[in-house]
Amino acid sequence: MLILAHAGHWLVSLAYFAPVAAFVVWLVIVTLKERWAGRGRDHEEKGSGGGGS
Amino acid sequence: MAHGIVGRSDLPIPEWLFGWAAAVVLVVSFVALAVLWPQPRLQDGGLRALPGALSAVLTSRAVEVVCGAVGVGLLFLVVYSGLRGVQVASANFASNFVFVVFWVGLVPASVLLGDVFRAFNPWRALGRTVAWISQTAAREPMPAPLAYPQRLGYLPAAAGLLAFTALELVASSGSQPKNVAVATLAYSAITFVAMALYGVEEWSRKGEAFGVYFSLFARISVWTRRGERLGLRKPLSGLAEFEPLPGSVLLLAVMIGTVTFDGAGEGPLWTGAAPRIQDLFESIGLSPEKALEGAFFIGLCAGVALIFGFYRLGMTGAASVGGNQSVKRLTRAFVHTLVPIATAYVMAHYLTFLLYQGQSMKFLVSNPLGGNATNIFGTADDAIDYGVIGATTAWYCQVGFVVVGHVAALTMAHDRALVTYDKARLAVRSQYWMLLVMIGFTLLALWLLAQSNG
Numbered sequence: 425m426l427i428l429a430h431a432g433h434w435l436v437s438l439a440y441f442a443p444v445a446a447f448v449v450w451l452v453i454v455t456l457k458e459r460w461a462g463r464g465r466d467h468e469e470k471g472s473g474g475g476g477s
Numbered sequence: 478m479a480h481g482i483v484g485r486s487d488l489p490i491p492e493w494l495f496g497w498a499a500a501v502v503l504v505v506s507f508v509a510l511a512v513l514w515p516q517p518r519l520q521d522g523g524l525r526a527l528p529g530a531l532s533a534v535l536t537s538r539a540v541e542v543v544c545g546a547v548g549v550g551l552l553f554l555v556v557y558s559g560l561r562g563v564q565v566a567s568a569n570f571a572s573n574f575v576f577v578v579f580w581v582g583l584v585p586a587s588v589l590l591g592d593v594f595r596a597f598n599p600w601r602a603l604g605r606t607v608a609w610i611s612q613t614a615a616r617e618p619m620p621a622p623l624a625y626p627q628r629l630g631y632l633p634a635a636a637g638l639l640a641f642t643a644l645e646l647v648a649s650s651g652s653q654p655k656n657v658a659v660a661t662l663a664y665s666a667i668t669f670v671a672m673a674l675y676g677v678e679e680w681s682r683k684g685e686a687f688g689v690y691f692s693l694f695a696r697i698s699v700w701t702r703r704g705e706r707l708g709l710r711k712p713l714s715g716l717a718e719f720e721p722l723p724g725s726v727l728l729l730a731v732m733i734g735t736v737t738f739d740g741a742g743e744g745p746l747w748t749g750a751a752p753r754i755q756d757l758f759e760s761i762g763l764s765p766e767k768a769l770e771g772a773f774f775i776g777l778c779a780g781v782a783l784i785f786g787f788y789r790l791g792m793t794g795a796a797s798v799g800g801n802q803s804v805k806r807l808t809r810a811f812v813h814t815l816v817p818i819a820t821a822y823v824m825a826h827y828l829t830f831l832l833y834q835g836q837s838m839k840f841l842v843s844n845p846l847g848g849n850a851t852n853i854f855g856t857a858d859d860a861i862d863y864g865v866i867g868a869t870t871a872w873y874c875q876v877g878f879v880v881v882g883h884v885a886a887l888t889m890a891h892d893r894a895l896v897t898y899d900k901a902r903l904a905v906r907s908q909y910w911m912l913l914v915m916i917g918f919t920l921l922a923l924w925l926l927a928q929s930n931g
Contacts, residue, residue, distance in 0.1 A: 440923065
């Protein structure tokens with residue numbers, strides 16, 4: 425029972441910080457997407473630059 | 478001096494759900510700022526001056542002297558009552574005045590009225606008086622003080638605030654009136670030596686812990702003084718004018734981190750960890766009392782490190798979006814946004830302490846020494862009314878302070894980003910990280926309140 429009581433307390437504490445975890449996940453996805461999009465643009469620019477010369 | 482309040486049982490939703498709602502408010506505010514606030518608006522606060530005669534009276538030498546005299550009188554009363562009064566913190570003027578009226582009460586007073594402490598600062602008043610007497614007696618200009626070392630910045634102020642909070646939260650008998658009086662005398666001696674070395678005004682602005690502390694809160698106020706003119710400025714614009722010196726981030730981390738520890742110190746996380754750290758200190762030969770103080774000091778520093786580290790992490794993330802901004806530059810550029818957060822933390826955490834314990838001034842002004850010593854105004858037998866605010870009302874006020882403080886911080890960060898970055902897209906992307914910092918601080922504040930109130 426004591427362990428369950430502690431677990432309940434920890435779960436409530438974790439519930440407080442769930443929005444931070446959700447935001448971090450969203451931030452990581454947005455950052456990775458932008459990096460991939462940036463790399464895609466770099467490849468396209470290199471490709472078009474190479475064809476023109 | 479304990480300052481928790483009883484738990485609540487009649488909230489319509491669980492306390493943690495208030496945290497989620499607060500996070501949603503911040504996200505909506507962020508989107509609204511990105512759409513509706515395309516140009517910086519806070520960097521120049523302007524001044525709507527009061528009528529000249531009113532400004533002249535309020536900034537006159539006579540008012541300055543009276544306010545300084547009141548401050549010096551209160552300083553002497555704190556020392557006298559602390560040394561001569563009953564040694565019970567709740568029954569003595571010294572402990573109540575220093576920890577309730579001065580430390581907590583001056584925060585809302587500064588936010589609402591401006592830098593009132595500067596007018597009443599007893600160390601500044603005494604320093605200026607001594608300088609004036611010396612100059613009059615010498616009949617020639619006094620030698621110029623030493624140049625204040627730029628690398629020191631706000632570090633002395635940060636150290637002073639940490640020492641004060643250690644007296645309040647770490648020392649086992651720190652709130653005992655005699656110890657408060659002795660600490661006041663020690664701080665006064667250090668301050669006078671520093672003022673003699675670096676000048677009264679320079680030390681008051683940069684090194685004197687309480688002068689720096691309250692002046693930061695006063696920057697939130699719409700009231701300002703420019704030379705001899707008093708007037709109104711745009712809300713929050715005073716903080717945008719804040720010039721960060723070395724140690725600024727540490728100073729703000731101390732201001733928020735010590736409140737963080739105070740809140741966490743009343744919860745099960747700390748009460749479970751403290752005995753283990755105490756055991757560690759006892760194993761190296763410290764007495765149980767000193768070992769517990771050592772554990773609390775570690776906890777206090779951990780609170781400061783947590784805030785410093787989280788802010789630094791946010792700035793590292795903001796620097797990663799590009800725009801040729803270094804972490805160091807961003808850290809200093811956005812440090813002023815921590816001031817509304819510090820205000821929110823202080824007001825939310827100490828609200829009930831101020832409203833309940835602040836009432837002790839009713840009977841302590843009549844009987845500053847405690848016991849049956851005096852009854853100057855006939856109020857020595859008055860008591861504290863604990864019905865002045867209910868637990869549920871207090872919770873709603875605390876949540877309000879936390880949300881408003883963090884939305885204000887987010888607004889200032891957005892405004893500063895528009896100045897810092899030349900591309901609006903980079904400014905908004907950098908603010909994703911600031912939003913993370915704000916959501917983190919908001920949820921931490923509400924979690925701490927639940928810890929200390931629960």
